[in-house]
Amino acid sequence: MASKIVLITGANSGVGFATSKFFSSQPGYHVIMACRDAQKGKKALSEIQSAGEVKGSLSLLELDVDSDESIRTAFEAVKKEFGKVDVLLSNAGVIALGSEGREKLTRIFQTNVAGAFLFAEAFTPLLLKSSKPYLIQVSSSLGSLAWSSDPNNPYYHSAWDEYRMSKAALNLGTIQQHKRLHSQNVKVFAFCPGLVRSNLRGEAEEAVSAGGNAGDPLDSAKALFDIAEGKRDADAGKFVNGAGVIPW
Numbered sequence: 001m002a003s004k005i006v007l008i009t010g011a012n013s014g015v016g017f018a019t020s021k022f023f024s025s026q027p028g029y030h031v032i033m034a035c036r037d038a039q040k041g042k043k044a045l046s047e048i049q050s051a052g053e054v055k056g057s058l059s060l061l062e063l064d065v066d067s068d069e070s071i072r073t074a075f076e077a078v079k080k081e082f083g084k085v086d087v088l089l090s091n092a093g094v095i096a097l098g099s100e101g102r103e104k105l106t107r108i109f110q111t112n113v114a115g116a117f118l119f120a121e122a123f124t125p126l127l128l129k130s131s132k133p134y135l136i137q138v139s140s141s142l143g144s145l146a147w148s149s150d151p152n153n154p155y156y157h158s159a160w161d162e163y164r165m166s167k168a169a170l171n172l173g174t175i176q177q178h179k180r181l182h183s184q185n186v187k188v189f190a191f192c193p194g195l196v197r198s199n200l201r202g203e204a205e206e207a208v209s210a211g212g213n214a215g216d217p218l219d220s221a222k223a224l225f226d227i228a229e230g231k232r233d234a235d236a237g238k239f240v241n242g243a244g245v246i247p248w
């Protein structure tokens with residue numbers, strides 16, 4: 001059986017790493033681990049391989065979503081080697097630790113909005129070569145306008161203004177991509193992985209675990225796998241998490 005090709009940005013860490021590990025543990029999947037830092041990518045790939053659970057296959061791709069040139073070069077490499085992508089997981093994201101004000105807002109929007117959106121636009125021609133394509137934008141519940149503005153919702157109370165704004169903008173981009181692509185058979189989702197362990201908030205244990213509150217990114221990976229396996233097709237065009245549908 002020919003492999004389904006899954007391309008994951010930000011694959012060396014957190015949600016992207018767990019998802020690379022889980023998908024490659026399933027037969028019939030080839031995971032392209034797209035990482036902006038080749039050394040981190042190599043380390044992550046060999047960590048997955050040495051865990052001994054790979055039943056599919058894996059490869060590495062250098063890709064910085066902040067760079068049009070990097071996106072173009074990566075696209076040509078994937079086109080040449082694989083000719084299609086079945087699952088495009090636009091996962092790379094930042095909270096721009098260590099910056100403030102305009103610089104922070106610009107850095108966050110550069111990666112989480114421009115990077116995520118333009119990466120997906122650039123790779124769409126390869127998705128259209130798949131017989132059952134999925135485009136998943138990794139968003140956050142913090143970007144839900146409905147929850148952010150509802151005083152009775154727990155998400156009402158947290159700050160993270162710049163990050164929330166970026167995910168709300170990405171959500172609208174995802175709606176636009178759905179409207180354009182659903183007639184061409186592409187199932188488009190915005191997906192929240194939940195609060196899970198990762199380096200997003202920093203590399204110290206307190207930050208990785210969000211003060212002990214963060215769950216296991218393997219659960220996010222399993223929910224993403226369900227999407228790729230067609231179990232959430234009825235929710236295409238929506239904002240989802242592992243449990244259900246999130247209001248925009």
Ligand SMILES: NC(=O)c1ccc[n+]([C@@H]2O[C@H](COP(=O)([O-])OP(=O)(O)OC[C@H]3O[C@@H](n4cnc5c(N)ncnc54)[C@H](OP(=O)(O)O)[C@@H]3O)[C@@H](O)[C@H]2O)c1
Pocket residue numbers: 009010011012013014015016035036037040063064065066091092093094111115138139140141192193194195196197198199200201214
């Ligand atoms: N973890 C959570 O609780 C949580 C909750 C809701 C949503 N999310 C979303 O989940 C996604 C994954 O984040 P994470 O939590 O797994 O954080 P993470 O551990 O920091 O992983 C983020 C990944 O994105 C990569 N990245 C950053 N900028 C990039 C760029 N310009 N080009 C390519 N790759 C880039 C990072 O690469 P480097 O290692 O080289 O920096 C890293 O591999 C993000 O979109 C985040 O907003 C996470």
